[in-house]
Amino acid sequence: MKTSGFSFRVTARRGNARTGVLTTPHGDILTPAFMPVGTQGTVKAMTPGELAAPPLDARVILGNTYHLYLRPGLEVIAAHGGLHRFAGWPRAILTDSGGYQVFSLATLNKIDEDGVTFRSHIDGSQHRLTPERSMEIQAVLGSDIAMAFDQCPPGDAGPPEHDLAMARTTRWAERCLKSTRPPGQALFGIVQGGPDAARRRAHMQEIVSLGDFDGHALGGFSVGEPLPVMYALLDEIAHELPEDRPRYLMGVGTPPDLEHAARAGIDLFDCVMPTRNARNGNLFTSEGTVVVSNAAHRADIRPLDPECPCETCRTTSRAYLRHLFMAKEILYSRLATLHNLTFYARTMARLRAEIAGEHTAA
Amino acid sequence: MKTSGFSFRVTARRGNARTGVLTTPHGDILTPAFMPVGTQGTVKAMTPGELAAPPLDARVILGNTYHLYLRPGLEVIAAHGGLHRFAGWPRAILTDSGGYQVFSLATLNKIDEDGVTFRSHIDGSQHRLTPERSMEIQAVLGSDIAMAFDQCPPGDAGPPEHDLAMARTTRWAERCLKSTRPPGQALFGIVQGGPDAARRRAHMQEIVSLGDFDGHALGGFSVGEPLPVMYALLDEIAHELPEDRPRYLMGVGTPPDLEHAARAGIDLFDCVMPTRNARNGNLFTSEGTVVVSNAAHRADIRPLDPECPCETCRTTSRAYLRHLFMAKEILYSRLATLHNLTFYARTMARLRAEIAGEHTAA
Numbered sequence: 043m044k045t046s047g048f049s050f051r052v053t054a055r056r057g058n059a060r061t062g063v064l065t066t067p068h069g070d071i072l073t074p075a076f077m078p079v080g081t082q083g084t085v086k087a088m089t090p091g092e093l094a095a096p097p098l099d100a101r102v103i104l105g106n107t108y109h110l111y112l113r114p115g116l117e118v119i120a121a122h123g124g125l126h127r128f129a130g131w132p133r134a135i136l137t138d139s140g141g142y143q144v145f146s147l148a149t150l151n152k153i154d155e156d157g158v159t160f161r162s163h164i165d166g167s168q169h170r171l172t173p174e175r176s177m178e179i180q181a182v183l184g185s186d187i188a189m190a191f192d193q194c195p196p197g198d199a200g201p202p203e204h205d206l207a208m209a210r211t212t213r214w215a216e217r218c219l220k221s222t223r224p225p226g227q228a229l230f231g232i233v234q235g236g237p238d239a240a241r242r243r244a245h246m247q248e249i250v251s252l253g254d255f256d257g258h259a260l261g262g263f264s265v266g267e268p269l270p271v272m273y274a275l276l277d278e279i280a281h282e283l284p285e286d287r288p289r290y291l292m293g294v295g296t297p298p299d300l301e302h303a304a305r306a307g308i309d310l311f312d313c314v315m316p317t318r319n320a321r322n323g324n325l326f327t328s329e330g331t332v333v334v335s336n337a338a339h340r341a342d343i344r345p346l347d348p349e350c351p352c353e354t355c356r357t358t359s360r361a362y363l364r365h366l367f368m369a370k371e372i373l374y375s376r377l378a379t380l381h382n383l384t385f386y387a388r389t390m391a392r393l394r395a396e397i398a399g400e401h402t403a404a
Numbered sequence: 405m406k407t408s409g410f411s412f413r414v415t416a417r418r419g420n421a422r423t424g425v426l427t428t429p430h431g432d433i434l435t436p437a438f439m440p441v442g443t444q445g446t447v448k449a450m451t452p453g454e455l456a457a458p459p460l461d462a463r464v465i466l467g468n469t470y471h472l473y474l475r476p477g478l479e480v481i482a483a484h485g486g487l488h489r490f491a492g493w494p495r496a497i498l499t500d501s502g503g504y505q506v507f508s509l510a511t512l513n514k515i516d517e518d519g520v521t522f523r524s525h526i527d528g529s530q531h532r533l534t535p536e537r538s539m540e541i542q543a544v545l546g547s548d549i550a551m552a553f554d555q556c557p558p559g560d561a562g563p564p565e566h567d568l569a570m571a572r573t574t575r576w577a578e579r580c581l582k583s584t585r586p587p588g589q590a591l592f593g594i595v596q597g598g599p600d601a602a603r604r605r606a607h608m609q610e611i612v613s614l615g616d617f618d619g620h621a622l623g624g625f626s627v628g629e630p631l632p633v634m635y636a637l638l639d640e641i642a643h644e645l646p647e648d649r650p651r652y653l654m655g656v657g658t659p660p661d662l663e664h665a666a667r668a669g670i671d672l673f674d675c676v677m678p679t680r681n682a683r684n685g686n687l688f689t690s691e692g693t694v695v696v697s698n699a700a701h702r703a704d705i706r707p708l709d710p711e712c713p714c715e716t717c718r719t720t721s722r723a724y725l726r727h728l729f730m731a732k733e734i735l736y737s738r739l740a741t742l743h744n745l746t747f748y749a750r751t752m753a754r755l756r757a758e759i760a761g762e763h764t765a766a
Contacts, residue, residue, distance in 0.1 A: 083727060087734040090719075114702070114727040121703040122721060130719045340476070341483040357452075357492045359484060365445060365476040372449040375734050 043256040043287060045228040048186075050257070050288050054398040058281035058307040061397045064288050066186040067226040068126065068134040071101040073288065073309035074393055076300065076386045077136060079317060081106045082113065083129045086317050087375040088383070090131045097351050097391075098384045102134035102186070104312045107179050108143035112162050112169070116182045124184025136312075137185035139176045139218075139232075142261075142293070145194045153193070155210065173214040177221035185227060189259065190218040192232040197266030204236040208245040212252075219254050228256035230290060237267045239278050250284055257288035257310075264294045264313075273302050281307035297326060297389045304393050316386045320378035323367050326385040332360070334378070339364040352384035353377075405618040405649060407590040410548075412619070412650050416760040420643035420669040423759045426650050428548040429588040430488065430496040433463040435650065435671035436755055438662065438748045439498060441679060443468045444475065445491045448679050449737040450745070452493045459713050459753075460746045464496035464548070466674045469541050470505035474524050474531070478544045486546025498674075499547035501538045501580075501594075504623070504655070507556045515555070517572065535576040539583035547589060551621065552580040554594040559628030566598040570607040574614075581616050590618035592652060599629045601640050612646055619650035619672075626656045626675075635664050643669035659688060659751045666755050678748045682740035685729050688747040694722070696740070701726040714746035715739075 043050050047067040054061040064071040078085045078093060080103045085093055093100040105125050110116075114128075122128040125135055141158075144150070148160035157172030176191035192211040195203045211234050223229060231249040235242035242260075249258065260280070263272055276291070280303065283289045290310035291303050300311050316326065325332040327347035332339070342360040354363070354377040366374035405412050409429040416423040426433040440447045440455060442465045447455055455462040467487050472478075476490075484490040487497055503520075506512070510522035519534030538553035554573040557565045573596050585591060593611040597604035604622075611620065622642070625634055638653070642665065645651045652672035653665050662673050678688065687694040689709035694701070704722040716725070716739040728736035 082731045082733060083724070084733050084735045087738075089715075089735065089738070091715075113731055114723065118703045118723050118727065121705050121723065128721070128724055128727075130724070341480045343483050353451075353453075359490070361476065361480050361483065362445070362490055362492070365480065365490075369444045369475055371444060371446050372734055372737050373446045373451065376449075376451070376738070 043228060044254055045223075045226075045256050047226045048228045048256055050286065052285070056397045056399065057305060059305045059393075059397045060307065060309070061394045062288070062309060064309070066102070066134040066228070068132065068186050069101060071134060071310075072394060074300070074304040074390055074397075075101060075310055076390050077102050077104045077310065077312040078383055079104045079106075079312055079314050080129065080131075081314075082109050083125065085379075085383075086321065087372075087379045090129065092380060093131075093383070094133060098380065098387050100133070100383070100387065102136055103131060105129075105135050105137045105183060105185060106143060107137050107140035107176060107183065108147065110183060111140065111179050112164055116179060120182050124182070126184060134187070135183075135185040136187040136310075137180045137183050137189065138292075139189040139191040140171050140179065141176070141192045142194050144171055145196075155213070157191075173217035174221050177218055177223065181222075181224045181227065184224060187228045187230060187257070188223065190215045190229060190231050190255070192234060192261055194262055195234070195236065199236060201236070201238070201241070204234065204238070204241055208234050208241065208248070212245070212248045215249055215252055215255075219252060229254075230257040230259050230288075231255035232259045232261040232292070233283075234262050236262060237271050237275060239275055242275060242279050243282065246279060246282060255287070257290060258283045259290040259292050260308075261292050263291060264299070269299075272299075276303050276306040276308070283307070297386065300386075300389060301393060304397070316382035317379050320382040321375045323378075325363075325378060326382055334360075334364050334367045336364075346381060347385070350381065350384060350388070352381050354381040405590060406616055407585075407588075407618050409588045410590045410618055412648065414647070418759045418761065419667060421667045421755075421759045422669065422671070423756045424650070424671060426671070428464070428496040428590070430494065430548050431463060433496060433672075434756060436662070436666040436752055436759075437463060437672055438752050439464050439466045439672065439674040440745055441466045441468075441674055441676045442491065442493075443676075444471050445487065447741075447745075448683065449734075449741045452491065454742060455493075455745070456495060460742065460749050462495070462745070462749065464498055465493060467491075467497050467499045467545060467547060468505060469499050469502035469538060469545065470509065472545060473502065473541050474526055478541060482544050486544070488546060496549070497545075497547040498549040499542045499545050499551065500654075501551040501553040502533050502541065503538070503554045504556050506533055507558070517575070535579035536583050539580055539585065543584075543586045543589065546586060549590045549592060549619070550585065552577045552591060552593050552617070554596060554623055556624055557596070557598065561598060563598070563600070563603070566596065566600070566603055570596050570603065570610070574607070574610045577611055577614055577617075581614060591616075592619040592621050592650075593617035594621045594623040594654070595645075596624050598624060599633050599637060601637055604637060604641050605644065608641060608644065617649070619652060620645045621652040621654050622670075623654050625653060626661070631661075634661075638665050638668040638670070645669070659748065662748075662751060663755060666759070678744035679741050682744040683737045685740075687725075687740060688744050696722070696726050696729045698726075708743060709747070712743065712746060712750070714743050716743040
């Protein structure tokens with residue numbers, strides 16, 4: 043990796059899959075790794091201590107530039123010396139560029155070659171993001187890994203829109219690379235191109251040929267394309283991303299998605315699914331998805347998942363979780379989120395062991 | 405105390421105030437003590453582990469018979485062997501009788517000498533509570549301390565209503581005493597009588613003369629009467645409750661209320677104020693109440709209360725708390741509740757030290 047303080051070492055290979063250690067100024071990340079999403083300066087319902095404690099043991103969380111820029115605002119985070127100290131999180135942070143939220147959450151006023159003018163989804167106030175501004179904001183946030191500002195086409199975009207987004211994303215990537223970053227902040231480039239392999243490969247070559255990115259991400263996945271399309275595309279292109287740098291699949295996905303993508307060569311993942319599904323009552327277990335509101339759980343004294351070592355499964359029953367959910371108790375969201383994130387973390391640990399050829403319990 | 409497994413030992417006196425140790429089958433409670441309210445089988449936003457950890461170190465929590473009877477329902481809690489195991493709380497539990505909620509939350513259909521018929525505030529279903537039924541429910545909950553089923557007059561009740569409630573509460577107390585309780589469950593009687601000292605004293609004598617209660621409670625306080633009325637009444641009657649058994653002031657109050665009542669001779673307290681105020685953005689500190697949404701805290705990197713040893717004050721800034729509150733993040737309620745309950749616990753610890761004549765930091 044190009045940036046001082048970072049390194050990526052592949053430790054084992056199995057087909058296109060690999061395990062690795064991504065070293066950052068805020069600690070090592072064992073890959074393939076899942077990054078819990080901390081949209082507004084908190085992984086919803088969780089404390090930093092809970093995220094870091096084994097077996098969950100999150101090594102890196104994601105922060106959202108768009109959300110944090112709008113609220114609490116940069117001067118608040120700057121007063122704390124960055125997002126790590128604002129949120130009390132001592133391990134690594136990756137920030138997105140704000141692009142995805144601008145294109146999905148905000149009211150867009152103008153997209154031009156220079157950047158994007160939009161209205162806040164909170165109060166309607168008008169703001170502008172450009173590649174340079176995104177890098178400035180991420181510098182204030184002080185994340186370990188910043189993402190290049192890209193143009194994200196909608197899920198139903200056609201080839202002309204993809205071509206436009208690819209070309210612009212490349213030019214914006216060059217501008218991000220030219221921006222000054224604080225010491226100890228790496229920068230990842232983003233590959234767009236939609237569901238077509240030739241387009242993906244062409245854009246990958248453009249982004250990779252810029253040469254200076256510390257890692258590479260695949261954007262614009264899981265935006266509505268059929269699962270076989272996503273899987274086939276990942277099989278074809280993920281392993282073609284540079285071997286010596288981390289590969290990050292943005293915003294994906296279910297545990298089977300992560301397994302498939304890791305086998306295709308992906309190292310890093312993020313998704314709101316484990317945290318959001320937890321709050322909505324959908325829990326991942328070794329016996330399949332548990333819909334916690336189901337009346338079958340009403341008086342069930344068994345743990346949610348007998349194979350799970352998380353505090354929720356060690357100390358509570360399905361009936362208690364269902365009761366807390368039905369009564370809209372805050373403790374439900376805590377216990378459910380802890381479990382779902384632990385399930386994801388255990389899925390990644392199992393994948394790492396499998397790739398490394400280690401014996402592991404199913 | 406009459407019930408096996410319980411004892412109350414006064415360890416120090418100062419005027420009418422006293423410190424004591426209330427021994428229960430689920431551990432010792434140092435009095436004066438504040439009991440966090442766990443309405444629906446959870447002290448809102450908190451885990452049992454957090455409640456039990458010093459400096460909060462809650463020794464007893466309150467469970468609400470009315471709420472738990474309606475949801476999740478008795479057979480669910482019975483399947484777990486009681487509320488302790490359902491909620492994962494290994495220390496002591498006091499349950500109220502359901503009377504207060506029936507008279508304040510439910511739609512009342514009929515009050516007669518036998519009991520109360522009401523409609524659930526959740527689904528409108530019709531239910532009936534009598535002294536015997538309340539004791540049966542509390543037996544299933546398996547609390548350490550059950551409360552007698554009483555009739556609670558509204559805050560604006562006049563003398564005739566108080567006289568009626570007193571007489572009926574006495575007759576219901578006798579029926580509660582005659583009910584079978586599970587081994588290891590104590591029973592406290594409740595004194596009504598409204599804001600008039602003579603009436604309070606008369607009812608106290610009736611309840612105390614029944615002889616068999618393990619402790620005595622003052623009900624019907626903090627229902628709208630002026631603070632000087634409450635304080636004067638407590639000064640006059642609290643110390644007249646039996647000296648050798650715990651005295652419990654139900655549903656009160658602010659930290660100054662607790663200080664005043666403890667000096668008048670009260671040993672046990674419960675109130676939703678620390679937990680509810682926390683969630684609503686009102687935080688108790690050594691420098692007075694902090695309204696967390698106040699713009700003054702926007703970029704304030706100082707801890708909420710520099711004198712507080714709780715995790716919230718040790719690890720977060722006022723700005724971070726304000727941000728989480730404004731963004732409606734679940735983590736806010738957790739951090740705020742932990743702090744407010746710790747403030748109450750520290751208030752009680754300071755009072756105990758003061759009564760015992762021990763030197764303590766302000």
